[in-house]
Amino acid sequence: MSSDDEVRAAAHAAVDEAVAVLRAGRDKPLDRIGKAAKDFLTEVDLASEAALKAALAKSTPDVGFFGEEGGGADLNTGRVWVADPLDGTINYATGSPLCGVMLGLLEDGVPTLGIIDLPFLGTRVDSGAVQDVDGFDEAIIGMGDAFHQGGGERLDAYLQMTVDVHRKAMRFRCVGAASVLWTWLASGNIQGMVLAHNNPYDVVAGHAIAKASGAVVTDYAGAPLTLSSPGAMAAVPSVHSDLTALARDLAAKT
Known part of the structure; x- marks a missing residue:
């Protein structure tokens, strides 16, 4: 080996x-x-x-x-x-x-x-250092493209979370590439991110890098992220609990 x-x-x-x-x-x-x-x-x-x-x-x-x-x-x-x-x-x-x-x-x-x-x-x-903030209203949050959610109640919940994040965070980002969001989180450019799925090819590399950089990486309900989780999100420690609260309905729909 x-x-x-x-x-x-x-x-x-x-x-x-x-x-x-x-x-x-x-x-x-x-x-x-x-x-x-x-x-x-x-x-x-x-x-x-x-x-x-x-x-x-x-x-x-x-x-x-x-x-x-x-x-x-x-x-x-x-x-x-x-x-x-x-x-x-x-x-x-x-x-x-x-x-x-x-x-x-x-x-x-x-x-x-x-x-x-x-x-x-x-x-x-391949590593980094997250940039923590004092509260959610000082955080920049990235959201993945909603089309990965398919349709129905899960899509509606994801879109509503996007609206809520946009209203409550300092800034909102949607760039159409998980690679960019993971990189920005690990580099301190954003404080949180939510993906519309948990496809391994979009998550495994970022998961390892984010954890090494000090982020909290979970599913929508705040449980540890695994390959079988229905969706992925990550954030700096001070922001993660607020992000989980905003994802409560999405977690219920998945």
């Missing part, structure tokens, strides 16, 4: 390969491959995931791999890389810099390592 330092170095090297794919495809016409309503992927997503998988298979052959586009290993057993090869595909495809590569490591279902690179913002994190 590779040492922790070797595994971390392998992860950074693999992310380098994926970032190169994103940069190379930046100014080229992209075909949009349908996934679901309001969602698509591009050939860059696929090429980036292939680059990650190939690099990690060579450097850490004893670690499994699970990617957003191709799936893969059982997430609950052993060591498994979890990758979002292009987070914020719609942003990327429309020329926005708010996109990134996310790579996390699970050990028996528990996030232990994360790397996020935002290539068009010149930022990479």
